[in-house]
Amino acid sequence: MTVPAILAALSVAFPRPGAALPSVERCYVLGAAAPGTTNVVVSGSSFPVHPQGGWVAMAELKPGTNTISVSCVEPGAEAAAETNIVVVVAPKPPLIDKVVDKVTQPEYKKLDYAGDTPRPHPSEHPDRVPVVVIDPGHGENDTGALSPHSLPEKDANLRLALAVKAELVKRGWKVVMTREDDSFPKLYDRPKVAHREGADAFVSIHHNAPPIDKDPRKLRYHCVYAWNEIGERLATAVNRRMAAALGESLKNNGVMKGNLAVTRNPEIPSCLVEADFVTTPEGEIDCWSRERRAKVAAAIADGLDDWRRRQPEP
Ligand SMILES: [Zn+2]
Known part of the structure; x- marks a missing residue:
């Protein structure tokens, strides 16, 4: 498109x-x-x-x-x-922080329903169909970031997430989505889906925007956020494949520490992909390009497959 x-x-x-x-x-x-x-x-x-x-x-x-x-x-x-x-000049905290629930303290905020022990890695039960929860960020009234033509991030997230789902189904995964339309599951209900489904992994899909006083023309990259060790291994596998697929076309900011509502799960490896920035004219075109989306979706699915097979061994 x-x-x-x-x-x-x-x-x-x-x-x-x-x-x-x-x-x-x-x-x-x-x-x-x-x-x-x-x-x-x-x-x-x-x-x-x-x-x-x-x-x-x-x-x-x-x-x-x-x-x-x-x-x-x-x-x-x-x-x-x-x-x-x-413009609103009162120095209120911007809404962006509520969306991802950034917490500054170093301790993770425990999910009250989740245990402390990581679940067995899927390589330990190879006969079972692996299960992943894919979470397209934002939805409904929560648009996420806007592109120059006012295309909402929530739409880019959903399109990419559905493409990732299609790739993973081809590779033999069971995929559970937190949303498949323009609805808004509550932020803390999203990791709960992974708990309920006994998922092996959780991947939230987002597209980025700079803080409101930073110049978007100088800010464009992809990265993956994780919080704990199990999340970092998953994020590393996904980021490695995204970097290989996108090459020089988009800067790689690597795996970043993100104490987010959807990355704190101590039981289930969880990460949040920021696939690109929607805020420049060029970023907007790439984020809504079918061809580029297919490439990124295949890379994320390849990363999940690498992680599932523990390839390459750390
Ligand atoms: Zn977002």
């Missing part, structure tokens, strides 16, 4: 709906203009527009102001298209 061209007037969005600014000095905004528009002017500074219409810009805010002005001259237009967005 290609990114739908926005032919209407200039659109502009805050990267996360309802998010508040952590500082009043700068933030990024993104949006789309008619294809062929060469540049947008954001609060007085000019930024290039991608040939497909997507753009992302940094807005410098003057103290005391909470409005960002955006304008552009579209091809064939008589006058400039203009729009303003009002």
Whole structure:
């Protein structure tokens, strides 16, 4: 699927709906203009527009102001298209932290239903069909990050997760999804699915966005988050295959420590894949490209197969 061209007037969005600014000095905004528009002017500074219409810009805010002005001259237009967005300048914590429930203390927060001992690795019972829970992040009103054309991360997550499911089924896995449509299972109910299903592994699928005051044009990579040792082994296998499949096309940030609601499970190896960033025009195109999705899905499935067979041996 290609990114739908926005032919209407200039659109502009805050990267996360309802998010508040952590500082009043700068933030990024993104949006789309008619294809062929060469540049947008954001609060007085000019930024290039991608040939497909997507753009992302940094807005410098003057103290005391909470409005960002955006304008552009579209091809064939008589006058400039203009729009303003009002930003929330109260330094409330951004919603992004709630979504992944980032916890700063070094101890994991125990899942009250989970035991402390890791379950036997699937290589110890090779006759049993391996079970994995795949968790497409966000859903329903929780869009996750937005791309320049306002395509929501929740949709990229679901598409990639369903492609991963199809690959794993071909490889003989039983796959249980936390969602298969635009619904929103509660964050803490997601790892519970793995517990209930007696799963061997849990993989959450996300796409990334920078903090609201960082410049998205300089931030694009893939990585896998894990918290404990069993999760790290799974994450390493998945990341190795993703890095091999994507090569030079996308920076690899490797396996990262992530104390997240979905990675803390002491019983079931769990990890969270950040497959790419949706926030640049180029990232948006790749995140919604069927061909690229197939490549990433096969890599994640290969990683799970390596992990299941303990290949290569650590
Ligand atoms: Zn996400």
